[in-house]
Amino acid sequence: MVQLFTYKAFGLVIKSEFEIPELLNHEGISDVEIILGKTPQNLKNINKQGVKYQASKNEFLLEVDNIAKYFVNSGNKITVELLKENLDKEVRLFLLGSSFGALFLQRGLLPIHGSAIKLDESVTIFTGLSGVGKSSMAAYFINQGYQALADDISVVNSNLEVVPGFPNLKIWNDVLNKLDIQNESLSQIRPDIKKYQLPINDNYYNESLPLKNIIILTTKNSSGFNYEELFGIKKFNAIRNNTYRHRFVQGLEKQQDHFQILNKLLPNIKVFNVSRPQSPIMLKELGDFIINLLD
Amino acid sequence: MYKKNIIWLASYPKSGNTWFRVFLTNLLSDSNIPASINDLAETSISSSRKLFDEYTGLSSSDLTFEEIDSMRPDVYRMQSQESEELLFKKAHDKYYTVAKDQALFPSEISKGVIYIIRNPFDVLVSFAYHSAKPVEKMISTFNNSNYAFCDKNDKLQNQLRQIMGSWSDHVNSWTQQKNIPVHIIRYEDMIQDTFKTFSKAVEFIEIKKSKLQITEAIKKSDFSVLSNQEKELGFKEKMIKSNSFFRKGKSGDWQNHLNEKMIKEIIANHIKVMSKFGYLDSDNIPVY
Numbered sequence: 001m002v003q004l005f006t007y008k009a010f011g012l013v014i015k016s017e018f019e020i021p022e023l024l025n026h027e028g029i030s031d032v033e034i035i036l037g038k039t040p041q042n043l044k045n046i047n048k049q050g051v052k053y054q055a056s057k058n059e060f061l062l063e064v065d066n067i068a069k070y071f072v073n074s075g076n077k078i079t080v081e082l083l084k085e086n087l088d089k090e091v092r093l094f095l096l097g098s099s100f101g102a103l104f105l106q107r108g109l110l111p112i113h114g115s116a117i118k119l120d121e122s123v124t125i126f127t128g129l130s131g132v133g134k135s136s137m138a139a140y141f142i143n144q145g146y147q148a149l150a151d152d153i154s155v156v157n158s159n160l161e162v163v164p165g166f167p168n169l170k171i172w173n174d175v176l177n178k179l180d181i182q183n184e185s186l187s188q189i190r191p192d193i194k195k196y197q198l199p200i201n202d203n204y205y206n207e208s209l210p211l212k213n214i215i216i217l218t219t220k221n222s223s224g225f226n227y228e229e230l231f232g233i234k235k236f237n238a239i240r241n242n243t244y245r246h247r248f249v250q251g252l253e254k255q256q257d258h259f260q261i262l263n264k265l266l267p268n269i270k271v272f273n274v275s276r277p278q279s280p281i282m283l284k285e286l287g288d289f290i291i292n293l294l295d
Numbered sequence: 296m297y298k299k300n301i302i303w304l305a306s307y308p309k310s311g312n313t314w315f316r317v318f319l320t321n322l323l324s325d326s327n328i329p330a331s332i333n334d335l336a337e338t339s340i341s342s343s344r345k346l347f348d349e350y351t352g353l354s355s356s357d358l359t360f361e362e363i364d365s366m367r368p369d370v371y372r373m374q375s376q377e378s379e380e381l382l383f384k385k386a387h388d389k390y391y392t393v394a395k396d397q398a399l400f401p402s403e404i405s406k407g408v409i410y411i412i413r414n415p416f417d418v419l420v421s422f423a424y425h426s427a428k429p430v431e432k433m434i435s436t437f438n439n440s441n442y443a444f445c446d447k448n449d450k451l452q453n454q455l456r457q458i459m460g461s462w463s464d465h466v467n468s469w470t471q472q473k474n475i476p477v478h479i480i481r482y483e484d485m486i487q488d489t490f491k492t493f494s495k496a497v498e499f500i501e502i503k504k505s506k507l508q509i510t511e512a513i514k515k516s517d518f519s520v521l522s523n524q525e526k527e528l529g530f531k532e533k534m535i536k537s538n539s540f541f542r543k544g545k546s547g548d549w550q551n552h553l554n555e556k557m558i559k560e561i562i563a564n565h566i567k568v569m570s571k572f573g574y575l576d577s578d579n580i581p582v583y
Contacts, residue, residue, distance in 0.1 A: 053352035173449035
């Protein structure tokens, strides 16, 4: 009899055959099960293929060389096949990333690529291109005493609420230095990458909250901060494009669900483009600018 | 089956690559108005992190440099496969192999490479200005066989790592490889013999354009047009520390910035390549 671990993350009860210490323990009937086993070599009826993934209606397959293969099925089951000896944090990194992203899309949820921060009694999501400062802003706000619901993937459910993910940020060393956070006791996400798992237990907000704002961070090569509120098709496209792994949507035949949730969500939230000088990232100034903007 | 539909626009930084890309954008567009320098698609840069993440389905920020390198050829293969048109992709990486018999830029999808080379003295001065670094420091960068853009592993940089090596390494890597047909353009010829130089490049790419179309595209890509556009609207590829991207666009400006010692050091390190491409005469005296 395999020991089962039960967690709650992103509003889902997850039963796993292996321990996922990043997630919070929970009891209850599972929405999703994670097992170890053999994954298919290839999917049938592939709609969309990337270098490392295949997607079809209800099925998704991801391969990360020398780490693991992940087969995500019907939004309720993930099979992990190890390609390395140990089931370690590297295996979990890609499970909690792209594989979960596909799972959310299969379930008709809206995963947005970015971090979710509780401001007053609602949530603001920071999204934008990789490297633009999404997690850095989350770390900054947490350092200021705010609470976060998620990092990297922020999931919006059909009630237009952001559901809490798990109490962990992934922060690069340069940002830790900026925030005067010592890295000695932190664990690197992978041995050769100086990006650290930063537990945020006390600053984790573990209840769903309505989404109020999405801030799309961009960089520019001049000084000062700018913002623009987006409307209409520009607003729609901006959030569609910042959907986590938005290229999976078509492959999973989830365009309709995706379109519907976006259409339902957008009239209820504000979306802003906020541009900052490309370097260095001035966390306090950017944080102040955003707080003033949302006031 | 692969399609040979990618043209790599390769160069060491500050060698005229952007000028050539603006020319191409104008040549391929039907508009009467000069193309905006800010509309040169971000995704046309081969080190785009966004494109890599989209095509792999992974976050490059969770991968090592070696893992990213091992996947980049497949990212290009997939882009090639999805495109019905000729793709132009800027590259500052040198040409190198990422695994046994596996080049970073796969030959089976490559129609060719346009390699743009510029007098290293001028590159150096321009590069120093662009990066807001002293010329002395840029000389060591220039000579550094391990030089790479975006190679820090403790912070996330906006592009994927690009291994460049020394200036000579870079030139040799592209111009001596035998897997992709290469057409070499000298920046100085782009200035001095503009029509002929651009026409030859168009011929190499094998796109049918009339003399008039080429002339018009050259006019729309004139340095004054680009520089004015930057003054008016800014240019997103400019580094924040430099005042402007389009600085002088001339050849020979190095004489105002390099001293005797610097000149000697550069020549000593790059004499072979400089001579080969006509930047030194038979007495090793600078030509431009």
